[in-house]
Amino acid sequence: MIQFEEVSKRYGKSFYALKDVSFHISEKEFVLVTGSSGSGKTTILKLLIAEEKPTKGKVSFYGLNVHNLRHSDLPRYRQKLGVVFQDYRLIPDKTVKENISFVMEMLGAKDSDIRESVRNVLNIVRLRGKEKRYPHQLSGGEQQRLAIARAIVNEPDIILVDEPTASLDKENSKLVLDILKKIHELGTTVILFTHKQLKVSHAHTLTLQDGKLMHDSYTKEH
Ligand SMILES: Nc1ncnc2c1ncn2[C@@H]1O[C@H](COP(=O)(O)OP(=O)(O)OP(=O)(O)O)[C@@H](O)[C@H]1O
Numbered sequence: 399m400i401q402f403e404e405v406s407k408r409y410g411k412s413f414y415a416l417k418d419v420s421f422h423i424s425e426k427e428f429v430l431v432t433g434s435s436g437s438g439k440t441t442i443l444k445l446l447i448a449e450e451k452p453t454k455g456k457v458s459f460y461g462l463n464v465h466n467l468r469h470s471d472l473p474r475y476r477q478k479l480g481v482v483f484q485d486y487r488l489i490p491d492k493t494v495k496e497n498i499s500f501v502m503e504m505l506g507a508k509d510s511d512i513r514e515s516v517r518n519v520l521n522i523v524r525l526r527g528k529e530k531r532y533p534h535q536l537s538g539g540e541q542q543r544l545a546i547a548r549a550i551v552n553e554p555d556i557i558l559v560d561e562p563t564a565s566l567d568k569e570n571s572k573l574v575l576d577i578l579k580k581i582h583e584l585g586t587t588v589i590l591f592t593h594k595q596l597k598v599s600h601a602h603t604l605t606l607q608d609g610k611l612m613h614d615s616y617t618k619e620h
């Protein structure tokens with residue numbers, strides 16, 4: 399599904415945020431990309447969603463080189479990916495319900511479908527009853543879950559979540575992780591980028607250090 403082939407990303411003259419990183423992710427995996435701060439996790443996310451270009455190497459999605467996509471093809475490509483950014487990127491003057499429904503409206507969905515999908519994802523992220531609140535009226539954990547709801551409402555092939563539990567306490571971290579596991583069980587590929595050690599049994603773990611892939615739990619060699 400996703401393939402990184404000897405991907406490097408250089409910023410400035412000589413600083414490598416990623417160096418010769420290769421890995422493969424299959425459909426319906428639960429993936430943890432881990433490593434300390436600055437190790438290159440968000441850089442991988444940005445390359446995947448074609449927000450940045452690799453300096454060297456190839457990133458492909460179902461065999462298609464993501465960085466050869468035409469500008470006009472990018473929106474359609476990005477629709478296949480549900481992204482939750484570390485800062486959530488919620489729209490402050492839209493309610494919970496509107497923050498979710500507008501991404502379906504942009505794709506021209508019918509009102510009745512929107513209502514049903516919004517209800518469905520609010521159930522998944524356990525935000526029923528908070529439809530009319532604005533983001534600033536939500537707790538950090540609720541904002542995180544709203545961002546997840548918005549990322550999954552158009553039924554993407556993959557959900558990518560940057561630091562899902564970084565600013566949450568233990569209880570909320572567990573809730574968010576349980577929700578992401580549930581989304582995985584419902585058939586979506588899940589990729590989490592995290593500097594924390596998260597407990598997910600059978601997860602495909604990619605460990606980064608200073609831009610290098612130190613360990614891939616799905617290959618024998620380290
Ligand atoms: N636009 C940029 N220009 C220059 N350097 C950058 C840029 N973006 C990232 N870097 C550097 O690349 C390295 C990797 O950054 P990245 O954001 O991928 O780390 P990370 O693993 O996500 O860290 P964190 O856990 O703190 O989010 C860091 O040293 C960072 O300072």
Ligand SMILES: [Mg+2]
Pocket residue numbers: 439440441560
């Ligand atoms: Mg990061």
